[in-house]
Amino acid sequence: MTQKTVGYVELEWMCTYCDTRNPGTHKKCASCGAMMGEADQFEAPVQQELITDEAKLARAKRGRPDIHCPYCGTRNPAEAEKCKHCGGDLAEAVAREKGRVVGAYRDGPVPDVPCPYCGTPNPANAVKCKKCGGVLQKPAETPPAKTPLAEPAAAPKPRSRIPVLAIGAVVVLLSICAVAYFALGLRTTDTPAIVQSVMWERSIEIMEERPTTYEDWEDQIPTGALIGSCSKEYRRTQSEPAPGAEEVCGTPYTVDQGDGTGKVVQDCEYRIYDNRCEYTVNEWTVVDEAVAQGSDLNPQWPNVSLWSDQREGGRAEEYVVTFRADDREETYTYYVDSADEFSRFDMGSYWTLKVTALGDVTGAEPAR
Numbered sequence: 001m002t003q004k005t006v007g008y009v010e011l012e013w014m015c016t017y018c019d020t021r022n023p024g025t026h027k028k029c030a031s032c033g034a035m036m037g038e039a040d041q042f043e044a045p046v047q048q049e050l051i052t053d054e055a056k057l058a059r060a061k062r063g064r065p066d067i068h069c070p071y072c073g074t075r076n077p078a079e080a081e082k083c084k085h086c087g088g089d090l091a092e093a094v095a096r097e098k099g100r101v102v103g104a105y106r107d108g109p110v111p112d113v114p115c116p117y118c119g120t121p122n123p124a125n126a127v128k129c130k131k132c133g134g135v136l137q138k139p140a141e142t143p144p145a146k147t148p149l150a151e152p153a154a155a156p157k158p159r160s161r162i163p164v165l166a167i168g169a170v171v172v173l174l175s176i177c178a179v180a181y182f183a184l185g186l187r188t189t190d191t192p193a194i195v196q197s198v199m200w201e202r203s204i205e206i207m208e209e210r211p212t213t214y215e216d217w218e219d220q221i222p223t224g225a226l227i228g229s230c231s232k233e234y235r236r237t238q239s240e241p242a243p244g245a246e247e248v249c250g251t252p253y254t255v256d257q258g259d260g261t262g263k264v265v266q267d268c269e270y271r272i273y274d275n276r277c278e279y280t281v282n283e284w285t286v287v288d289e290a291v292a293q294g295s296d297l298n299p300q301w302p303n304v305s306l307w308s309d310q311r312e313g314g315r316a317e318e319y320v321v322t323f324r325a326d327d328r329e330e331t332y333t334y335y336v337d338s339a340d341e342f343s344r345f346d347m348g349s350y351w352t353l354k355v356t357a358l359g360d361v362t363g364a365e366p367a368r
């Protein structure tokens with residue numbers, strides 16, 4: 001998040017002896033003459049106006065918190081060496097707190113406040129009634145506007161228990177099925193059988209360079225690709241400004257600088273939009289397949305005739321042996337991994353099969 005400075009405002013402090021509100025840069029109460037104490041806090045005035053006076057603004061921009069005299073407590077400017085009240089050495093003086101958020105910045109006009117003694121409307125920042133001189137209280141704070149960048153997350157909706165129970169039941173059922181499957185699949189029975197038929201199939205992919213279209217951010221497109229149509233799309237949000245980025249800022253708020261002024265700041269993010277483009281590259285693509293099949297024990301690779309712009313792709317082979325049970329009308333299918341193993345299954349030869357309860361053949365040994 002980047003913090004942008006909107007400007008500077010004068011804060012105010014309330015005298016603990018007579019409840020008079022005083023401008024932040026004043027160190028002495030205008031009504032009773034009491035000094036602002038170390039424990040007295042600066043507050044945001046009801047009506048906030050950005051400082052335009054050049055000298056005041058230059059001072060606010062320095063933002064050096066005032067210091068309190070260790071002997072008499074008087075507030076002195078940061079650069080003072082001797083207390084202007086008691087003349088004490090300020091080398092050991094403690095600086096005021098800096099950086100506290102005093103509230104949202106409100107720059108709109110604030111309605112006048114009626115005097116509690118005579119009813120005369122007075123500006124919201126006025127300390128004393130312009131007619132009777134009575135001390136005016138600070139009007140009640142209006143709640144700060146919601147910051148668009150800090151929307152509270154929506155409360156999670158209470159979920160119905162029924163779907164949860166249903167999902168639970170399905171999970172339990174699936175687990176039972178999985179356990180049963182493994183139990184049935186692992187235990188095998190020795191079954192005598194005769195080779196009834198054999199089948200092999202071998203295939204070779206035929207590939208050709210074909211234009212293939214994809215989509216990506218412009219700076220991610222491989223070199224040599226043919227770039228098609230592009231459009232600006234939202235890519236990411238970053239904290240630093242960037243050319244062409246969309247600035248999204250939260251509500252301005254005021255931070256106590258410790259010198260009677262407040263810095264009005266705004267937290268901003270930057271939405272980056274980039275070109276997203278279609279592009280075309282030539283890619284080797286499977287366009288055909290040459291296949292050879294047979295029902296003997298001599299598997300062959302198919303003859304492949306290629307054009308000049310074609311090449312061979314991947315190869316695949318499959319060997320299947322069908323057995324008939326020695327004593328029953330049942331048949332079993334056995335998938336063999338290699339041509340070497342496949343060549344052992346002579347037609348009519350006798351074998352002992354390992355058969356699972358589900359009827360899958362997991363192994364075959366020549367019968368003795």
Ligand SMILES: [Zn+2]
Nearest residue numbers: 015018029032
């Ligand atoms: Zn006072």
Ligand SMILES: [Zn+2]
Nearest residue numbers: 069072083086
């Ligand atoms: Zn002092």
Ligand SMILES: [Zn+2]
Nearest residue numbers: 115118129132
């Ligand atoms: Zn009055």
